[in-house]
Amino acid sequence: MSDWDFHTIIEPFRIKAVEAIPNLTRAQRERALHAAGYNLFKLLADTVTIDLLTDSGTGAMSAAQWSALMIGDESYAGSRSFVRFEAAVHRLTGFPYIFPVHQGRAAERILARTVLPPGSVVVNNTHFDTTRANVEQAGAHAVDLPVAAAADPTDTSPFKGDMSLPALDRALDSGVTLAMLTLTNNAAGGQPVSMANIEAVSARCRAAGVPFFLDAARFAENAWFIHTREPGFADVPLPTIARRMFDLADGCTISAKKDGIAHIGGVLATRIPEWADAFRNELILGEGFPTYGGLAGRDLECVAVGLEEALDPDYLRYRARSVAYFAERLESVGVPVVKPPGGHAVYVDAGRLFPHIPPEQLPGQAFAVAMYLEGGVRGVEIGSLMFPAARLQLVRLAMPRRVYTQAHIDYVVEVAARVVARARSVPGYRIVTEPPFLRHFSATLEPLPTGG
Ligand code: F0G
DSSP states (O other): OOOOOOSOOOOSSOOSOOOOOOOOOHHHHHHHHHHTTTOGGGSOGGGOSEEOSOSSSOOOOOHHHHHHHHTOOOOSSSOHHHHHHHHHHHHHHOOSEEEEESSHHHHHHHHHHHHOOTTOEEEESSOOHHHHHHHHHTTOEEEEOBOGGGGOTTOOOTTTTOBOHHHHHHHHHHOOSEEEEESSBGGGTSBOOOHHHHHHHHHHHHHHTOOEEEEOTTHHHHHHHHHHHSTTOTTSOHHHHHHHHHHTSSEEEEETTSTTOOSSOEEEEESOHHHHHHHHHHHHHHTOOTTTTTSOHHHHHHHHHHHHHTTOHHHHHHHHHHHHHHHHHHHHTTOOBOSSOOSSEEEEEHHHHOTTSOGGGOHHHHHHHHHHHHHOEEOEEESTTTOTTOSSOEEEEEOOTTTOOHHHHHHHHHHHHHHHHTGGGOOOEEEEEOOSSSGGGTOEEEEOOSOO
16 A cells, blocks of 8 residues: 555654653652652643653644634534534544534443443443443443453454454343444553454344444554554555444444544444434533534544544554554563553553562552653553552553654653663552542552662
């Protein structure tokens, strides 16, 4: 599809606007961290040098997006920007009923409140936390059916985001209300789902009469992995691959803050007319009139442009290569990472890096804090602080889209190398205060004495 045969994969853009990043002294970082109770969510962004907390809403918009923003039509009903948004989503997905929402979880909330009676069951390769929370809020059960390879950070299978088909068969036998596939599978390392798996899940759901939705927040990255890793797709254009994924489903939720490369926005879409009626009513109740949902007209414009830019092969080649490069460099300085690297982030296996810190002393948090202290790098713990029963002690270093260059990444690797060099003196942590749920967002912590 492309004849790029250079070893160097370049950023497929030049930079027109820049934003200064903070550069603090170590003493300033120590003070900021202390004031934040050793919780990186509580740091002011002005104290962070390289912010890898999330790839959500943190991307750099293109000149085309910024100029589209300026021509946004803020009419309450029937705005030109909605027409453009609807056409872009329709071109991408083929779904006839399309609703704008303010972000992904708003789509999940509408879906859960309208089609999930209490006691019903939703299966997913792995529910993202907000999806699970919305399903459970409706009184339904959220069941994860990942393949076995997803649990092994050293397994290099190409499609570790797949759903287990034997597990799906068993679930369908005992009753399922809605099946979902999360593309890529964020909660399981940003791993892609193969077209073969989407087809198999779709066929089984159709046979069982169970509606099947995609959580397509990272549809473009998933399409790229199908294009580059799955036999038969090397010559298929990316929009065709994406369309085939959506064609296999009855609807989708999308957070446009990821592959929409927008700062805010989301989509709920379906081909089921009765569900569309229910979505529309719920949308009006909580988000807004159906031609703007939870967004301004200018936001609809940015999403419409971003959804198309995300499928540019030059962009996706650079994106996948950047994440893989980051993972390779981290490994080369002795940082264990989940393999293969995902589409939007590198997941560090802090449990393996810090064998002297037991899970209850939060090795993931220890790595995340050490990266901040050493060089002002912010990642997010995905281990026993976030999920007390976690089996792996991971830290996600997410890559905002089109924001950081190779030099920024080389700097982060240098910071990580310094953490590795003093790994044995890195302390564990204990929780001082914690809220009743989602404790990672607001808990306060303190370092435990070392060497004892
Ligand atoms: N689905 C997936 C797979 C996600 O990764 C997210 C958000 C959502 C749904 C919810 O979308 O934030 O627009 O409401 N993930 C972000 C992250 C927060 O950091 O991974 P939202």
